[in-house]
Amino acid sequence: MHLTLDIRVALLTTIAMLAFAANSLLCRMALVSTGISPAAFTAIRLVSGAAFLFLLVALTRQRRDVQGSWIGAICLFIYATGFSFAYVSMNTGTGALLLFGAVQITMLLQAIRKGETFSVLQWLGFFMAVAGLFILFLPGATVPPVIPALLMVSAGIAWGVYSLIGKSANRPLLMTAGNFVRCVPLIALLIPFGMSETLPVGGIVLAILSGAVASGAGYAIWYTALPSLSASLAATVQLSVPVIAMIMGWLVLDELLTVQMLLAATVTLSGIGLVIYFRSNAN
Numbered sequence: 001m002h003l004t005l006d007i008r009v010a011l012l013t014t015i016a017m018l019a020f021a022a023n024s025l026l027c028r029m030a031l032v033s034t035g036i037s038p039a040a041f042t043a044i045r046l047v048s049g050a051a052f053l054f055l056l057v058a059l060t061r062q063r064r065d066v067q068g069s070w071i072g073a074i075c076l077f078i079y080a081t082g083f084s085f086a087y088v089s090m091n092t093g094t095g096a097l098l099l100f101g102a103v104q105i106t107m108l109l110q111a112i113r114k115g116e117t118f119s120v121l122q123w124l125g126f127f128m129a130v131a132g133l134f135i136l137f138l139p140g141a142t143v144p145p146v147i148p149a150l151l152m153v154s155a156g157i158a159w160g161v162y163s164l165i166g167k168s169a170n171r172p173l174l175m176t177a178g179n180f181v182r183c184v185p186l187i188a189l190l191i192p193f194g195m196s197e198t199l200p201v202g203g204i205v206l207a208i209l210s211g212a213v214a215s216g217a218g219y220a221i222w223y224t225a226l227p228s229l230s231a232s233l234a235a236t237v238q239l240s241v242p243v244i245a246m247i248m249g250w251l252v253l254d255e256l257l258t259v260q261m262l263l264a265a266t267v268t269l270s271g272i273g274l275v276i277y278f279r280s281n282a283n
Helices: 002-034 038-059 069-085 090-111 120-138 147-165 170-195 201-228 231-237 240-253 259-282
Strands: none
Touching: 002 038, 002 069, 002 090, 002 201, 002 240, 038 069, 038 170, 038 201, 069 147, 069 170, 090 147, 090 231, 090 240, 120 231, 120 240, 120 259, 147 170, 147 201, 147 231, 170 201, 201 259, 231 259, 240 259
C-alpha cells in the first residue's frame, strides 16, 4: 500500500512538473511568435484556468463550496503577471534561473524555519541540482534589466508561497478552483497595461492552453501531490522544470540541444535523485 502511494505521488509530481515546463514554453511561444501582450496573455490564462476548473468540479460532482483563499489568489495573480511581463525582456534561461531560484529560497527558508534538516548527502544533491542549472543557463545568459528581473523574482516568491499554502489543502481541486475564481476580478488591474490591444488568434489559443491545461489542471495535480511532500523536497523537485523546458524547446521549437545542455540535465536530475533517495531512506 505504501509503495502504491509513493508511485501515485511520484506520478502526480512528474505530471505537475511537465505542466510547469509547458507553461514556460507556451508563454514564450505566445509573446515572441504571436505578439500578444503580456497583460492579455495573463488575463486569458487566468480566465480559461478558472473556467476549466469550474467545469472539472462540475464533472467530478464535488461540492460547489468555494475553497481557496484571497492570499492564495493574490499569490497566483502575482506569479502569473510577473512571469508574463518579465519574459518580454528576458531570455528563457535567465528567466527560469531567477524564477526557480526564488522558489527554492522561499520554500527552503520555510523548511528551515520549521526545523527540517538535510543530511550531508542531501545538501550535496541540492547543490548538484543548482550547479546543473548554472551549467545550463549562465554561459549563454545575458544580464537582465532590473525591473524584469525583479518581476521574475517576485513571481518566484509568490509561487513558493502558493506552493506552501497548498500543503494544507484537503480538497486540492476545490482549493485551486477557488483561487483561480478569486483571480478573475484581479484581472481589472491589468487593463492599463495593454488589455485593449488587438488579440492575435495564435496568442489566444496558446494562452487558453496555458490556463486550462498547464495551469488549471497542472496546479490541481500539484496541490494533490503537495501534502505528501516535504517543503524541501517540493522545492528541490521543481529544479527539474527548467531542464524539462529546455528539452521541450528542443522538441517543439527545434532549439539547439548541445552536449553542455545534456551535461546540465544529468547533473541537475542526479542531484534531485540524491535528495529524494536519502530522504526516503531516512523515513
